[in-house]
Structure formats: structure tokens, C-alpha cells
Amino acid sequence: MSPAKINLMLRILGQREDGYHNLQTLFQILDWGDDMTFQQVNQNGQCQIRITGFNDVPEEQNLIHQAAQLLRPMARKQSDWLIDVNKRIPQGAGLGGGSSNAAMTLLMMNGYWDCGLCQERLLQLGNQLGADVPLFIHGRAALAGGTGNELISCQFDTPWVLLLLPDIHISTARLFQHNDLRRNQQCIDTALLHHQDLWINDFFPLLLSIDQSLRQLYQQLHHLNPVRLSGTGSAMFVLCKSRAEAEAAQSQLPQGLRSVVVQAKAAHSTGVEKNQ
Incomplete structure (x- = not known):
């Protein structure tokens, strides 16, 4: 795989x-x-x-x-x-x-x-x-x-993930070049890296401000908290403690939104996709 x-x-x-x-x-x-x-x-x-x-x-x-x-x-x-x-x-x-x-x-x-x-x-x-x-x-x-290529192995308490996969293509180059992108964040100390309230994505507010379809979808997901953005694309996700929690959240998604419940790779489980 x-x-x-x-x-x-x-x-x-x-x-x-x-x-x-x-x-x-x-x-x-x-x-x-x-x-x-x-x-x-x-x-x-x-x-x-x-x-x-x-x-x-x-x-x-x-x-x-x-x-x-x-x-x-x-x-x-x-x-x-x-x-x-x-x-x-x-x-x-x-x-x-x-x-x-x-x-x-x-x-x-x-x-x-x-x-x-x-x-x-x-x-x-x-x-x-x-x-x-x-x-x-x-x-x-x-x-x-660095640019994302300087790697140090870590373990995170993210056993289950509900992936949200809207049919929206995002240009990474466009986001990196955008004048409104915040480029002056402070580096988080390694002792704080496991504090999930610090897990922000600087591209998320920018993307919500410039992409109406993604903003409208995000507004429909207010009951899932917090909804996070992955990378510089359109995929969003919700972190869950159990498969049951993830599947319960999946059952509440808007009609037509593709989603999949998965585990982190170390958990060695297979995801099951769902189209609402």
C-alpha cells in the first residue's frame, strides 16, 4: 500500500x-x-x-x-x-x-x-x-x-481518524504565494508538541477565506469539533479516540460527502470508505 x-x-x-x-x-x-x-x-x-x-x-x-x-x-x-x-x-x-x-x-x-x-x-x-x-x-x-524534509520520529495519540474528502482540488502553489498567508509563526517547543490545542494549520483560515465551497462545507460541520485541515489541500479530518466515536461522527456528515474512517499506520487497521 x-x-x-x-x-x-x-x-x-x-x-x-x-x-x-x-x-x-x-x-x-x-x-x-x-x-x-x-x-x-x-x-x-x-x-x-x-x-x-x-x-x-x-x-x-x-x-x-x-x-x-x-x-x-x-x-x-x-x-x-x-x-x-x-x-x-x-x-x-x-x-x-x-x-x-x-x-x-x-x-x-x-x-x-x-x-x-x-x-x-x-x-x-x-x-x-x-x-x-x-x-x-x-x-x-x-x-x-525545514521545508518538511527534516524528520524526527514521533508518536502521537491519534488512534482513529475520520477523513473528510470533498471533491475540491486545491493548488498548493497558489496558497504558498497568497499575500494573506501568515508567514511569521513561532516554533513550538518540543515539550508542547503533544498539546492538541496547539495543532493549528496556517493554511486553514486562508483557504476558508478564499474558497467559498470549502467554507460552506466547513460551516455544515460545526457539530464536529475540532475539524482540522491536512496540508495545503481540501481534505479535512477529525481525531477520535475510538472507531465507534469516528463512525458515529461519520454518520452525521452531510449527504454526498466522501469520508473514510482509518487508523494511524502503526495501528495496522484497514479503512472502510463511505459515500453518504
Whole structure:
């Protein structure tokens, strides 16, 4: 499985000279995401891959393709592969779907092509593809700094998550470039990181102010408290102590809103989707 992630907290500490932003964020990996299958189609080939499961993403823009291209020069086995993806993670949701797919490709093809790269080298390659890719190579919940790529393993008391997946695509670049984005947050001391009342997302008030459809949906969720935003996308979530609590909240969602109840990855449970 190629898992999704949520940002339990996302603070923007400042903009760097290179245009990127320094962040302090808490990542939780979920035990739910895309299914990826890798099938060898030619044992003696040219390190070619074919990707299926995407209808609207040109191959050269697909992070799976880009990840494979990074590995090809280091391959010691020249096999060709078919990579099929059953997408569950929506694009533009802030759940890291493309980054997760790229990380899974780096991890799997590193072995299949006998590249022999250590995790540190894979993390470096992942960082070339996107700020979230190292998280999925890291494979564990983490506190992240820098652009989100400086990772320290953590554990959080977030056993169950109700994911809310509105059919709204959000442009990350547009949000980062917006003049109203707050860019001067203070870094939270590590001793306070488990205080959930400090788990804010600086993009949430901005997104609610500029996206009417998301704002209207959020207003319908006032009985679920607190509703949080993941990353820079449209996906929202509610943290719950038990599956029963999460399913009770799910039963109260507006008609037509896609949702899924999942556990954190460490809990090793399978999510069950629901369309209201």
C-alpha cells in the first residue's frame, strides 16, 4: 500500500531566500491509501516502466515516472516493469498521494533494479521530487522542520481518524504565494508538541477565506469539533479516540460527502470508505 498522511499541525515560520518556506509540522501516516502493484514484464530489458491507473496525468509529470528516472542510472538489473495504481487518495487533497507513490517507487525499484541505495541516499533522491516524499521513505509519524524534509520520529495519540474528502482540488502553489498567508509563526517547543490545542494549520483560515465551497462545507460541520485541515489541500479530518466515536461522527456528515474512517499506520487497521 502507498499510504496517505495528514498534517496534525502546520506552522509557517518564514519564507526563505530561495522562495521556499520553513515549516514546523507534525506528520501522521495513515493505514489507508493507494494500492500499487509492481509486475515484471521483461527480465532483460532497458529499465523501462509503464504506469497504469492515471487518466489525466501526463507520464513525464507523474512522480512515479520521475522517481524511476532518478534510479535508472544506478540500476544493476535491467528489468522492465508495469506499475499499476488504484487511486484512492484524491489529487489536491493535501494527503500526499503523489509523494507517497513516488516514495513507494523509490523503495521498490531500488530493490528490483538492485540499485543498492541506503535509506539516507533514498531520502536525498526523494527530496528532489518533493518535500513530502522523504516522509514516506522514512515511513513513520514525525516532527518535520525545514521545508518538511527534516524528520524526527514521533508518536502521537491519534488512534482513529475520520477523513473528510470533498471533491475540491486545491493548488498548493497558489496558497504558498497568497499575500494573506501568515508567514511569521513561532516554533513550538518540543515539550508542547503533544498539546492538541496547539495543532493549528496556517493554511486553514486562508483557504476558508478564499474558497467559498470549502467554507460552506466547513460551516455544515460545526457539530464536529475540532475539524482540522491536512496540508495545503481540501481534505479535512477529525481525531477520535475510538472507531465507534469516528463512525458515529461519520454518520452525521452531510449527504454526498466522501469520508473514510482509518487508523494511524502503526495501528495496522484497514479503512472502510463511505459515500453518504
